[in-house]
Amino acid sequence: MSQALPRISRRRALQGSAAAFVVLGLLLWWLLPLGETSPSGRVVFSTGVESGVYQRYGQLLQRAAAKDLPDLDIELKQSEGSQTNVARVATGRADYTIAAADAVEKYRLESGPGWERLRGCARLYDDYVQLVVRHDSTVQRAADLRGKRIAVGQEGSGVRLIAERVLRAAGLDPEKDIEAEPSGINKAPQQLEKGEIEAFFWSGGLPTSSVRELSERADIRLVRLDDLVEELHRQGGASRYYRAAVMPADAYPGTQENAAVPTIAVANLLVTTDRADEALTERLTRTVIDSRDHIGSKVHAAQLVDLRTAIYTDPLFLHDGARRYYRSVKP
Numbered sequence: 086m087s088q089a090l091p092r093i094s095r096r097r098a099l100q101g102s103a104a105a106f107v108v109l110g111l112l113l114w115w116l117l118p119l120g121e122t123s124p125s126g127r128v129v130f131s132t133g134v135e136s137g138v139y140q141r142y143g144q145l146l147q148r149a150a151a152k153d154l155p156d157l158d159i160e161l162k163q164s165e166g167s168q169t170n171v172a173r174v175a176t177g178r179a180d181y182t183i184a185a186a187d188a189v190e191k192y193r194l195e196s197g198p199g200w201e202r203l204r205g206c207a208r209l210y211d212d213y214v215q216l217v218v219r220h221d222s223t224v225q226r227a228a229d230l231r232g233k234r235i236a237v238g239q240e241g242s243g244v245r246l247i248a249e250r251v252l253r254a255a256g257l258d259p260e261k262d263i264e265a266e267p268s269g270i271n272k273a274p275q276q277l278e279k280g281e282i283e284a285f286f287w288s289g290g291l292p293t294s295s296v297r298e299l300s301e302r303a304d305i306r307l308v309r310l311d312d313l314v315e316e317l318h319r320q321g322g323a324s325r326y327y328r329a330a331v332m333p334a335d336a337y338p339g340t341q342e343n344a345a346v347p348t349i350a351v352a353n354l355l356v357t358t359d360r361a362d363e364a365l366t367e368r369l370t371r372t373v374i375d376s377r378d379h380i381g382s383k384v385h386a387a388q389l390v391d392l393r394t395a396i397y398t399d400p401l402f403l404h405d406g407a408r409r410y411y412r413s414v415k416p
Contacts, residue, residue, distance in 0.1 A: 124365035125156035131170045131179035132161050134239070134269045138212075138289045139166070139183050142380065149376035154368055165269070167243030168192070174356055175199035181361070181369065185212055185243045185288070186352045187250075190323040190400045199358070205398025206355040206370045206407040209390050213332050214247055214349040215287045215296060217277065220304040224284055227255035227310060234264040236273035236285035244269060247351070248286035250324055254316040274299040284308075288351070291336045300337045307332065307340060311347035326351050354398050359405075366406030367413075374410075 130147070133139025140163060147159045162179060164170050167188035173179040175192065176199050193200045218224045224233070230252070237252075237259065238244025245267075249259045259265060266273075266282050273285035274295050287293060299305060311331075317324045330350035334343045355373060357366060377390040396403060396411050403411075 123156045124154055124362065124368055126365075127158040127160060128180040128365070129160045129162050129178070131164050131173045131182040133164055133166050133170070133183075134242075134271045135163065136271045136295045137166070137269070138293055139164075139170075141294070142183060142290075145380040146373065146376065149379060150369065150372050153372045153375070154365075157365070165239040165241035166245075168246060169241040171203070171356065172197060172241075174358060175203055177358075177360070181206070181355065181357045183209065183353050184356050185247075186326040186354055186400065187323040188243050188246055189354060189356065190326060191246065193400055194322055202358040202360065203401050204357055204359055204361070204404035204407075205401035206357055206366060206404050207373055207390070207395040208397050209353040209355055209373075209395075210290050211330065211350040211352055212243070212288045213291055213330060213336075214251065214310055214327075214351075215289070215293070215332070216251075216284060216308040216310060216348075217274075217287065217296060217299070218284045218306050218308060219277065220306050222283060222306065224308055226308060227251055227313060228257065230255070230284060231257055231262050232264075233283040234266055234281075236266040236268040236276060236282050237263075238286060238288075239267050239269045242269055244286055244288045246323075247288050247327075247349075250317060250320060250327075251286070251310060251313060251349070254313040254320065270295045277305070278303050290353075291332060297337055300340050305340055307337070307346045307348070309347045310349050314349060317349070354401065356401065357404055361404060361406065363404075363406035363409065366404050367410045370404075370407045370410045374414075 130143050132143035143161045147161060150157060150159055167184040170182035170184045171188050171192045174182050175197055216227065224230060237248040252259045257263060268276060270287050276282045277285055278299065287296060311329045314327060314329045317327045327349050330348055332346040332348055334345045374390065374392055374395065
Protein backbone atom coordinates (compact mmCIF):
# COMPACT_ATOMS: atom_id res chain seq x y z
CA MET A 86 0.00 0.00 0.00
CA SER A 87 2.76 2.37 0.93
CA GLN A 88 4.43 1.93 -2.51
CA ALA A 89 1.20 2.58 -4.53
CA LEU A 90 0.58 6.07 -3.21
CA PRO A 91 3.62 7.71 -4.83
CA ARG A 92 2.71 6.19 -8.22
CA ILE A 93 -0.83 7.67 -8.00
CA SER A 94 0.59 11.08 -7.00
CA ARG A 95 2.98 11.10 -9.97
CA ARG A 96 0.17 10.15 -12.34
CA ARG A 97 -2.02 12.93 -11.01
CA ALA A 98 0.88 15.35 -11.20
CA LEU A 99 1.45 14.48 -14.85
CA GLN A 100 -2.24 14.84 -15.62
CA GLY A 101 -2.31 18.19 -13.86
CA SER A 102 0.73 19.39 -15.80
CA ALA A 103 -0.83 18.32 -19.08
CA ALA A 104 -4.04 20.17 -18.23
CA ALA A 105 -2.05 23.26 -17.34
CA PHE A 106 -0.25 23.16 -20.68
CA VAL A 107 -3.58 22.85 -22.49
CA VAL A 108 -4.99 25.84 -20.63
CA LEU A 109 -1.83 27.86 -21.29
CA GLY A 110 -1.97 26.96 -24.96
CA LEU A 111 -5.60 28.06 -25.19
CA LEU A 112 -4.77 31.35 -23.48
CA LEU A 113 -1.91 32.02 -25.87
CA TRP A 114 -4.13 31.15 -28.84
CA TRP A 115 -6.77 33.58 -27.51
CA LEU A 116 -4.47 36.44 -26.56
CA LEU A 117 -1.85 36.28 -29.30
CA PRO A 118 -2.77 36.50 -33.02
CA LEU A 119 -0.35 33.69 -33.89
CA GLY A 120 -1.70 33.27 -37.37
CA GLU A 121 -1.77 36.98 -38.10
CA THR A 122 1.20 38.60 -39.77
CA SER A 123 1.94 42.30 -39.69
CA PRO A 124 0.85 44.07 -42.90
CA SER A 125 3.80 44.81 -45.13
CA GLY A 126 4.60 46.70 -48.30
CA ARG A 127 4.45 50.37 -49.18
CA VAL A 128 1.61 52.89 -49.13
CA VAL A 129 1.44 56.58 -50.02
CA PHE A 130 -0.12 59.01 -47.54
CA SER A 131 -1.04 62.40 -49.02
CA THR A 132 -0.64 65.21 -46.46
CA GLY A 133 -0.64 68.99 -47.02
CA VAL A 134 1.53 72.09 -47.21
CA GLU A 135 4.88 72.10 -45.45
CA SER A 136 3.94 73.97 -42.28
CA GLY A 137 0.31 72.89 -42.10
CA VAL A 138 -1.41 70.57 -39.63
CA TYR A 139 -1.95 67.80 -42.21
CA GLN A 140 1.77 67.56 -42.88
CA ARG A 141 2.69 67.48 -39.20
CA TYR A 142 -0.05 64.95 -38.43
CA GLY A 143 1.19 62.74 -41.26
CA GLN A 144 4.76 62.82 -39.95
CA LEU A 145 3.70 61.80 -36.45
CA LEU A 146 1.35 59.09 -37.72
CA GLN A 147 4.21 57.75 -39.84
CA ARG A 148 6.36 57.43 -36.69
CA ALA A 149 3.56 55.77 -34.72
CA ALA A 150 2.92 53.30 -37.55
CA ALA A 151 6.63 52.46 -37.70
CA LYS A 152 6.25 50.95 -34.21
CA ASP A 153 2.86 49.29 -34.72
CA LEU A 154 3.43 48.17 -38.31
CA PRO A 155 7.21 47.68 -38.63
CA ASP A 156 6.98 45.93 -42.00
CA LEU A 157 4.99 48.74 -43.60
CA ASP A 158 6.67 51.63 -45.42
CA ILE A 159 4.57 54.82 -45.43
CA GLU A 160 5.63 57.45 -47.93
CA LEU A 161 4.40 60.97 -47.16
CA LYS A 162 3.50 63.10 -50.15
CA GLN A 163 2.90 66.82 -49.69
CA SER A 164 -0.10 68.44 -51.37
CA GLU A 165 -2.03 71.69 -51.61
CA GLY A 166 -4.65 70.31 -49.22
CA SER A 167 -8.01 68.59 -49.03
CA GLN A 168 -9.21 68.90 -52.61
CA THR A 169 -5.93 67.57 -54.01
CA ASN A 170 -5.86 64.83 -51.37
CA VAL A 171 -9.30 63.51 -52.26
CA ALA A 172 -8.49 63.42 -55.97
CA ARG A 173 -5.19 61.63 -55.36
CA VAL A 174 -6.75 58.85 -53.32
CA ALA A 175 -9.77 58.43 -55.57
CA THR A 176 -7.56 58.05 -58.65
CA GLY A 177 -5.02 55.73 -57.03
CA ARG A 178 -2.15 58.21 -56.74
CA ALA A 179 -2.25 57.86 -52.94
CA ASP A 180 -3.59 55.17 -50.65
CA TYR A 181 -4.62 57.18 -47.57
CA THR A 182 -5.09 60.83 -46.74
CA ILE A 183 -6.74 63.42 -44.50
CA ALA A 184 -9.41 65.61 -46.05
CA ALA A 185 -12.17 67.91 -44.84
CA ALA A 186 -15.73 66.62 -45.22
CA ASP A 187 -16.75 69.52 -47.47
CA ALA A 188 -13.98 68.72 -49.96
CA VAL A 189 -14.98 65.05 -49.97
CA GLU A 190 -18.62 65.97 -50.58
CA LYS A 191 -17.71 68.41 -53.35
CA TYR A 192 -15.74 65.68 -55.14
CA ARG A 193 -18.64 63.27 -54.74
CA LEU A 194 -21.25 65.74 -55.98
CA GLU A 195 -19.11 66.55 -59.02
CA SER A 196 -18.69 62.81 -59.71
CA GLY A 197 -14.90 63.11 -59.78
CA PRO A 198 -13.00 60.13 -61.19
CA GLY A 199 -13.21 57.20 -58.78
CA TRP A 200 -15.52 58.97 -56.31
CA GLU A 201 -17.64 55.85 -55.80
CA ARG A 202 -14.60 53.97 -54.45
CA LEU A 203 -13.87 56.44 -51.64
CA ARG A 204 -14.24 55.12 -48.09
CA GLY A 205 -13.79 56.58 -44.62
CA CYS A 206 -11.62 55.15 -41.83
CA ALA A 207 -12.21 57.67 -39.06
CA ARG A 208 -13.59 61.06 -38.27
CA LEU A 209 -10.58 62.86 -36.85
CA TYR A 210 -10.64 66.45 -35.56
CA ASP A 211 -12.33 69.66 -36.66
CA ASP A 212 -10.76 72.36 -38.80
CA TYR A 213 -11.54 75.92 -37.68
CA VAL A 214 -11.85 78.66 -40.29
CA GLN A 215 -9.46 81.42 -39.32
CA LEU A 216 -9.61 84.86 -40.96
CA VAL A 217 -6.48 86.66 -39.74
CA VAL A 218 -5.86 90.41 -39.98
CA ARG A 219 -3.54 92.92 -38.35
CA HIS A 220 -4.90 94.29 -35.10
CA ASP A 221 -5.36 97.79 -36.52
CA SER A 222 -7.23 96.53 -39.61
CA THR A 223 -10.62 98.02 -40.45
CA VAL A 224 -11.93 94.51 -41.19
CA GLN A 225 -14.48 93.53 -38.53
CA ARG A 226 -16.45 91.00 -40.58
CA ALA A 227 -15.99 89.15 -43.85
CA ALA A 228 -17.98 91.71 -45.88
CA ASP A 229 -15.30 94.31 -45.02
CA LEU A 230 -12.81 92.45 -47.23
CA ARG A 231 -14.22 94.12 -50.34
CA GLY A 232 -11.47 95.68 -52.44
CA LYS A 233 -8.64 94.25 -50.34
CA ARG A 234 -5.77 91.91 -51.18
CA ILE A 235 -6.53 88.62 -49.43
CA ALA A 236 -4.69 85.27 -49.33
CA VAL A 237 -7.30 82.60 -50.06
CA GLY A 238 -5.13 79.46 -50.22
CA GLN A 239 -3.62 77.56 -53.12
CA GLU A 240 -5.63 76.06 -55.92
CA GLY A 241 -6.69 72.58 -54.83
CA SER A 242 -6.62 73.36 -51.13
CA GLY A 243 -9.44 73.02 -48.65
CA VAL A 244 -8.75 76.61 -47.60
CA ARG A 245 -9.55 77.86 -51.10
CA LEU A 246 -12.84 75.95 -51.10
CA ILE A 247 -13.92 77.38 -47.74
CA ALA A 248 -12.65 80.90 -48.42
CA GLU A 249 -14.64 81.20 -51.64
CA ARG A 250 -17.80 79.92 -49.97
CA VAL A 251 -17.38 82.26 -47.00
CA LEU A 252 -16.84 85.23 -49.31
CA ARG A 253 -20.00 84.42 -51.26
CA ALA A 254 -21.95 84.03 -48.02
CA ALA A 255 -20.74 87.52 -47.09
CA GLY A 256 -22.07 88.89 -50.40
CA LEU A 257 -18.70 89.09 -52.17
CA ASP A 258 -17.63 87.69 -55.52
CA PRO A 259 -14.21 86.03 -54.98
CA GLU A 260 -13.19 86.85 -58.54
CA LYS A 261 -14.32 90.47 -58.66
CA ASP A 262 -14.71 91.97 -55.21
CA ILE A 263 -11.32 91.14 -53.73
CA GLU A 264 -7.75 90.82 -54.99
CA ALA A 265 -7.12 87.15 -54.38
CA GLU A 266 -3.62 85.99 -53.50
CA PRO A 267 -3.08 82.21 -53.98
CA SER A 268 -1.00 81.75 -50.82
CA GLY A 269 -1.34 79.11 -48.15
CA ILE A 270 -0.24 78.88 -44.56
CA ASN A 271 3.39 78.45 -45.62
CA LYS A 272 3.52 82.02 -47.03
CA ALA A 273 0.50 84.04 -45.91
CA PRO A 274 1.61 84.84 -42.32
CA GLN A 275 4.84 86.41 -43.57
CA GLN A 276 2.96 88.32 -46.26
CA LEU A 277 0.56 89.75 -43.67
CA GLU A 278 3.45 90.73 -41.43
CA LYS A 279 5.18 92.56 -44.30
CA GLY A 280 1.98 94.33 -45.37
CA GLU A 281 1.82 92.54 -48.72
CA ILE A 282 -1.72 91.35 -47.98
CA GLU A 283 -4.42 92.69 -45.66
CA ALA A 284 -5.82 89.37 -44.47
CA PHE A 285 -5.56 85.65 -45.00
CA PHE A 286 -7.86 82.68 -44.68
CA TRP A 287 -6.75 79.46 -43.03
CA SER A 288 -8.65 76.33 -42.09
CA GLY A 289 -6.92 73.99 -39.68
CA GLY A 290 -6.77 72.40 -36.27
CA LEU A 291 -6.13 74.50 -33.19
CA PRO A 292 -3.64 75.84 -32.63
CA THR A 293 -1.94 76.06 -36.01
CA SER A 294 1.76 76.61 -35.34
CA SER A 295 2.25 79.19 -38.09
CA VAL A 296 -0.61 81.35 -36.79
CA ARG A 297 0.58 80.96 -33.22
CA GLU A 298 4.13 82.00 -34.17
CA LEU A 299 2.77 85.00 -36.06
CA SER A 300 0.73 86.03 -33.01
CA GLU A 301 3.89 85.92 -30.89
CA ARG A 302 5.79 88.36 -33.09
CA ALA A 303 3.02 90.56 -34.51
CA ASP A 304 -0.20 92.19 -33.27
CA ILE A 305 -3.02 90.33 -35.03
CA ARG A 306 -6.75 89.63 -34.72
CA LEU A 307 -9.07 86.85 -35.83
CA VAL A 308 -12.34 87.95 -37.40
CA ARG A 309 -15.57 86.31 -36.25
CA LEU A 310 -17.44 84.38 -38.95
CA ASP A 311 -20.26 82.63 -37.10
CA ASP A 312 -22.90 85.00 -38.54
CA LEU A 313 -22.40 83.38 -41.97
CA VAL A 314 -23.38 79.81 -41.05
CA GLU A 315 -27.04 80.10 -42.06
CA GLU A 316 -26.14 81.67 -45.40
CA LEU A 317 -23.54 78.94 -46.00
CA HIS A 318 -26.20 76.29 -45.40
CA ARG A 319 -28.46 78.04 -47.91
CA GLN A 320 -25.75 77.49 -50.53
CA GLY A 321 -26.48 73.78 -50.23
CA GLY A 322 -24.19 70.98 -51.35
CA ALA A 323 -20.91 70.66 -49.48
CA SER A 324 -21.69 73.75 -47.39
CA ARG A 325 -23.99 71.66 -45.20
CA TYR A 326 -20.88 70.34 -43.45
CA TYR A 327 -20.04 73.72 -41.92
CA ARG A 328 -21.19 74.45 -38.39
CA ALA A 329 -20.83 77.25 -35.88
CA ALA A 330 -17.92 76.80 -33.49
CA VAL A 331 -15.81 78.81 -31.07
CA MET A 332 -12.04 79.15 -31.07
CA PRO A 333 -11.10 79.18 -27.38
CA ALA A 334 -9.21 82.15 -25.98
CA ASP A 335 -6.14 80.04 -25.29
CA ALA A 336 -5.78 78.91 -28.91
CA TYR A 337 -3.66 81.98 -29.63
CA PRO A 338 -2.85 83.69 -26.32
CA GLY A 339 -2.43 87.43 -26.61
CA THR A 340 -4.80 87.91 -29.53
CA GLN A 341 -8.39 89.19 -29.21
CA GLU A 342 -7.62 90.52 -25.73
CA ASN A 343 -7.65 86.82 -24.77
CA ALA A 344 -11.31 86.43 -25.82
CA ALA A 345 -12.86 83.45 -27.62
CA VAL A 346 -13.68 83.90 -31.32
CA PRO A 347 -16.94 82.55 -32.84
CA THR A 348 -16.26 81.03 -36.25
CA ILE A 349 -16.99 78.05 -38.53
CA ALA A 350 -15.74 74.47 -38.28
CA VAL A 351 -15.70 71.40 -40.52
CA ALA A 352 -14.72 67.81 -39.70
CA ASN A 353 -11.64 66.08 -41.06
CA LEU A 354 -11.74 62.47 -42.20
CA LEU A 355 -9.13 59.75 -42.65
CA VAL A 356 -9.88 58.67 -46.22
CA THR A 357 -9.00 55.66 -48.37
CA THR A 358 -10.77 53.57 -51.03
CA ASP A 359 -12.29 50.11 -51.27
CA ARG A 360 -9.01 49.05 -52.89
CA ALA A 361 -7.18 49.34 -49.55
CA ASP A 362 -6.34 46.04 -47.86
CA GLU A 363 -8.81 45.20 -45.10
CA ALA A 364 -6.25 43.97 -42.55
CA LEU A 365 -3.95 46.95 -43.18
CA THR A 366 -6.80 49.43 -42.85
CA GLU A 367 -7.93 47.81 -39.60
CA ARG A 368 -4.41 48.07 -38.15
CA LEU A 369 -3.84 51.62 -39.39
CA THR A 370 -7.17 52.75 -37.93
CA ARG A 371 -6.15 51.19 -34.63
CA THR A 372 -2.86 53.11 -34.74
CA VAL A 373 -4.70 56.39 -35.39
CA ILE A 374 -6.91 55.90 -32.34
CA ASP A 375 -4.24 54.45 -30.06
CA SER A 376 -1.71 57.19 -30.85
CA ARG A 377 -4.03 60.17 -30.40
CA ASP A 378 -2.49 61.17 -27.08
CA HIS A 379 1.08 60.91 -28.35
CA ILE A 380 0.32 62.76 -31.59
CA GLY A 381 -1.86 65.19 -29.65
CA SER A 382 1.11 66.25 -27.54
CA LYS A 383 2.60 67.68 -30.76
CA VAL A 384 -0.56 68.41 -32.77
CA HIS A 385 -3.11 69.51 -30.20
CA ALA A 386 -6.10 68.90 -32.48
CA ALA A 387 -5.32 65.18 -32.58
CA GLN A 388 -6.28 64.90 -28.91
CA LEU A 389 -9.87 65.44 -30.00
CA VAL A 390 -10.04 62.17 -31.95
CA ASP A 391 -12.85 60.37 -30.14
CA LEU A 392 -13.54 56.65 -30.47
CA ARG A 393 -17.26 57.30 -29.92
CA THR A 394 -17.53 59.64 -32.93
CA ALA A 395 -14.74 58.29 -35.13
CA ILE A 396 -17.12 55.91 -36.93
CA TYR A 397 -19.19 58.82 -38.33
CA THR A 398 -17.40 59.37 -41.63
CA ASP A 399 -20.27 61.01 -43.52
CA PRO A 400 -20.39 61.51 -46.51
CA LEU A 401 -18.33 58.32 -46.94
CA PHE A 402 -19.21 54.72 -46.18
CA LEU A 403 -16.95 53.18 -43.56
CA HIS A 404 -14.19 50.94 -44.93
CA ASP A 405 -14.68 47.25 -44.02
CA GLY A 406 -11.30 47.12 -42.29
CA ALA A 407 -12.10 50.16 -40.16
CA ARG A 408 -15.50 48.67 -39.31
CA ARG A 409 -13.76 45.49 -38.18
CA TYR A 410 -11.56 47.53 -35.83
CA TYR A 411 -14.49 49.42 -34.27
CA ARG A 412 -16.36 46.17 -33.70
CA SER A 413 -13.31 44.70 -31.96
CA VAL A 414 -13.22 47.54 -29.41
CA LYS A 415 -16.95 47.95 -28.94
CA PRO A 416 -17.77 47.69 -25.22
